[in-house]
Amino acid sequence: MNNKKEAAVPDPNKGMTIIVKTITRLTVGLILLYGIYILSHGHVSPGGGFAGGVIVALSFIHIMLAFGKDVALKKLSMRAASFFESLGALLFLLIAVIGFTGGSFFLNFFADKGEPFKLFSAGIIPLCNIAISLKVGAGLFSIFVILVMLKFTVDGKKGN
Amino acid sequence: MHNIIPIFVIIPLAGAFLTSLIGKKVKGVPDMLGNLSTACLLIASLLSISFVSKCGVLVYKVGAWVPPIGITMVMDGFTSFMLVTVNLVAFLVTVYSVNYMEKFTSKWTFYTLFLLMLAGMNGVIVTGDMFNLFVFMEIASVASYALVAFGTEEEELEASFKYLIMSTVGSLFVLLGIVFMYSYTSTLNMADMAAVLTQKGAGNITLFTGVLFLMGFGLKAAIVPFHAWLPDAHPSAPAPISAMLSGVLIKSLGIYTIARIFYNVFGMGAKFTEVLLIFGALSMVVGALLASGQWDFKRLLAYSSISQIGYIILGLAIGTPLAILGALFHLFNHSVFKSLLFLNSGALEYATGTRDMRLMGGLKEKMPVTGRTSFIASMSIAGVPPFNGFFSKLIIIFAAVQAGYIGYAFLAALVSVVTLAYFATVQKNVFFGSPSGALTASDGKVTKKWDDIKEPPVFMKVPVIILAIICIFGGLLIAPRFSQNFLKAATDALMAGKDYAATVFGGLGL
Known part of the structure; x- marks a missing residue:
C-alpha cells in the first residue's frame, strides 16, 4: 500500500514538506476508516450520516492539502464525486419511496427492526445514513475542489 | 388519496x-x-x-x-x-x-x-x-x-x-x-x-x-x-x-x-392587520413609482412585482372573506401575467440582444406573437376590464371600501392608474412607435440589424400563448361554478383561522 501511494506522487516538490506527507500517509487511512465507523454506527452512537460523510470527505481533502490537488483528484475524480453526490440523494429518496410499500412515505419498512444497540438493527436508519454520507462527503469534496480551482484561475489572471 | x-x-x-x-x-x-x-x-x-x-x-x-x-x-x-x-x-x-x-x-x-x-x-x-x-x-x-x-x-x-x-x-x-x-x-x-x-x-x-x-x-x-x-x-x-x-x-x-x-x-390580530395594511400600501405605491422611472424592461417588471405584491398583502390584511378572495385571485393572476411578461422580455432579449427599451421600437410588426401577448399581459396587470387583473383589483378595492378603508381603496385605484401609465409607456416604446433602423447600443455599436429580428422558436411561443389565453379568460374563475373548489376553498381555509388545528387533527382520522 505504501509503494502504491508513493507511485501516486508525481512531483516531490509539490504540496507540503516531507514530514507532513509522511504523517498524512500514515493517518489518512485511519481517518477514512474512522469516518466509515461513524457513519455505520450512526444509529447506535453519536454521529451519523452527516458527520461520517464529512470525515470521509476530510480524508480526501487531507490528501489534497498534503500532496496537491492532482493526487487527490486521481483518487477521486470530480466526475466520480458528482456521480456519488447524485447517487446519494437518489438512494435516500429511493429508501423513502420504498416506504410506500408499507403504506407511507419514509416508513421504516423492515418488519424485524433488530435488537436495540446492535449494529444490524434500526431498519432503514443505517441505510439512510449511508446515503446521506455519500451525498455529504461527495458534496463537501466537490465544494472544496471547486474553491481550490477558483483560486487558481484568479491567481492566473493576476499573473497576466 | x-x-x-x-x-x-x-x-x-x-x-x-x-x-x-x-x-x-x-x-x-x-x-x-x-x-x-x-x-x-x-x-x-x-x-x-x-x-x-x-x-x-x-x-x-x-x-x-x-x-x-x-x-x-x-x-x-x-x-x-x-x-x-x-x-x-x-x-x-x-x-x-x-x-x-x-x-x-x-x-x-x-x-x-x-x-x-x-x-x-x-x-x-x-x-x-x-x-x-x-x-x-x-x-x-x-x-x-x-x-x-x-x-x-x-x-x-x-x-x-x-x-x-x-x-x-x-x-x-x-x-x-x-x-x-x-x-x-x-x-x-x-x-x-x-x-x-x-x-x-x-x-x-x-x-x-x-x-x-x-x-x-x-x-x-x-x-x-x-x-x-x-x-x-x-x-x-x-x-x-x-x-x-x-x-x-x-x-x-x-x-x-x-x-x-x-x-x-x-x-390575525388588530396589530398585525395594521402593520400589514401599511406595508401593503407602501409596497404598492413605492413599487409603482419606482417602476415608472425604469428603462430596463426586466427591471421595470421587477419593480412592478413589488407593487402588485402590495395589492395581495393589502387584501390579506383587510381580512374579510371578499378581500382574501380578491387577494388570492390577484396572486393567481399576477403569477400568470407577470411570468408572461418576463417570458416576453426573454423573447425580446433573444431576438434583439438588448433589454433597453429606448433602443427598441415598432417591434410589433416583426414579432406579432410577442407583441400581442405582451399587450394582453400589460392590460391585465394595469386592470383594464375584460382581462383577469381587472376583476381581482376590483374585488380588492370593493372589499377595502366595504371594510371602511376608503383611503386604502383610493390608493389602490390610484396605483392602478400609475401601472397603466408605465405599461402604456412600455407598449409605446417597444412594440408601437416608429421602427428604429437598427438597434444601436450606447457606444454606437449595432447589436442587431432590423432585418435579422424575428420571432423566437416554437417552444418559446406556445407557453406565452397559453398564458395569454389564461389572462383573457381568467376572469371566469370568480364565476361560482369555477370558484367553488378553487378560490372559494382557498379562502375558506384561511378564514377558518385557528380552527385549522381542529381541522387538521380531525383530518387524521380519515
Whole structure:
C-alpha cells in the first residue's frame, strides 16, 4: 500500500514538506476508516450520516492539502464525486419511496427492526445514513475542489 | 388519496438528481426529464383540487409517525390552490426553457437547480411542520441564488451575492422566530402550535415572533422595506427563472407563509392587520413609482412585482372573506401575467440582444406573437376590464371600501392608474412607435440589424400563448361554478383561522 501511494506522487516538490506527507500517509487511512465507523454506527452512537460523510470527505481533502490537488483528484475524480453526490440523494429518496410499500412515505419498512444497540438493527436508519454520507462527503469534496480551482484561475489572471 | 401529497416533493427531487446523474452525457435528457416532471406535477396538482373538494382536508403522516411527534403534510383548499399556481407556471416555464436555454452551455445544471427550487416551493406549500417549512424554504432559496447567478457575468454575480446575503438574514429571522415559538409552545407541528397558542393565550412572545416572521418572510416576499434585493436579482436571472422568481417564488416563500402562519397559527390580530395594511400600501405605491422611472424592461417588471405584491398583502390584511378572495385571485393572476411578461422580455432579449427599451421600437410588426401577448399581459396587470387583473383589483378595492378603508381603496385605484401609465409607456416604446433602423447600443455599436429580428422558436411561443389565453379568460374563475373548489376553498381555509388545528387533527382520522 505504501509503494502504491508513493507511485501516486508525481512531483516531490509539490504540496507540503516531507514530514507532513509522511504523517498524512500514515493517518489518512485511519481517518477514512474512522469516518466509515461513524457513519455505520450512526444509529447506535453519536454521529451519523452527516458527520461520517464529512470525515470521509476530510480524508480526501487531507490528501489534497498534503500532496496537491492532482493526487487527490486521481483518487477521486470530480466526475466520480458528482456521480456519488447524485447517487446519494437518489438512494435516500429511493429508501423513502420504498416506504410506500408499507403504506407511507419514509416508513421504516423492515418488519424485524433488530435488537436495540446492535449494529444490524434500526431498519432503514443505517441505510439512510449511508446515503446521506455519500451525498455529504461527495458534496463537501466537490465544494472544496471547486474553491481550490477558483483560486487558481484568479491567481492566473493576476499573473497576466 | 393521501398518497398524492408527498408526490409533490418526490417528483421534482427525483427529477433533479436523475438529471444531474444522467443528463450530463445524453443530450436531450435534461429537457425531457424537466418537462416530464413538471407536467406530472401539474396533473397531480389539478387532481388535488378534486381530492380536496371530495374529502375536505387531507393529512399525511410522514413515516407513519403520529403527530404532533412526527412530521405531517397537510392539504387543504389553500394548499391545492397554491400548488396549481406554482406548478402551472413551472410547467410553462420548462417548456419555454427548451429553446431559450440553448444559449447557455450546461442545460442539465439549469434543470437540476430548477427542479430543486420547485421541490423546495412545493415542500413549503404542503408541509404542516414549522421546521420542515424552514428547511424547504432554504432548499428553494439556495437553488434560486445559484439560478440568479446562472449567467456568471459580473452584474449577475453581484445581484446573486446581494440576494444571498439579504435572503440569508431573512432566513435567520425566521429560524429565530421558530426557536422562540418552539420554546413557548414545545411543539413544531403547525396545527398543534395553533392549539397550544389558543390554550396558553398569545402573550408578548407571539407579537415578537410575529415581527420576526414578518421580517423574514416579508424579505422573501419583497414587501417594501425589505425589497432591495429584488430589483437586482430578478432582472439578472435568465428569463425563465425571472418568470419563476417573480411569478411564484416570492409568493410561495413569502405570501403563502405569511398568510398561513398569521391566519392559521397565530390568528390575525388588530396589530398585525395594521402593520400589514401599511406595508401593503407602501409596497404598492413605492413599487409603482419606482417602476415608472425604469428603462430596463426586466427591471421595470421587477419593480412592478413589488407593487402588485402590495395589492395581495393589502387584501390579506383587510381580512374579510371578499378581500382574501380578491387577494388570492390577484396572486393567481399576477403569477400568470407577470411570468408572461418576463417570458416576453426573454423573447425580446433573444431576438434583439438588448433589454433597453429606448433602443427598441415598432417591434410589433416583426414579432406579432410577442407583441400581442405582451399587450394582453400589460392590460391585465394595469386592470383594464375584460382581462383577469381587472376583476381581482376590483374585488380588492370593493372589499377595502366595504371594510371602511376608503383611503386604502383610493390608493389602490390610484396605483392602478400609475401601472397603466408605465405599461402604456412600455407598449409605446417597444412594440408601437416608429421602427428604429437598427438597434444601436450606447457606444454606437449595432447589436442587431432590423432585418435579422424575428420571432423566437416554437417552444418559446406556445407557453406565452397559453398564458395569454389564461389572462383573457381568467376572469371566469370568480364565476361560482369555477370558484367553488378553487378560490372559494382557498379562502375558506384561511378564514377558518385557528380552527385549522381542529381541522387538521380531525383530518387524521380519515
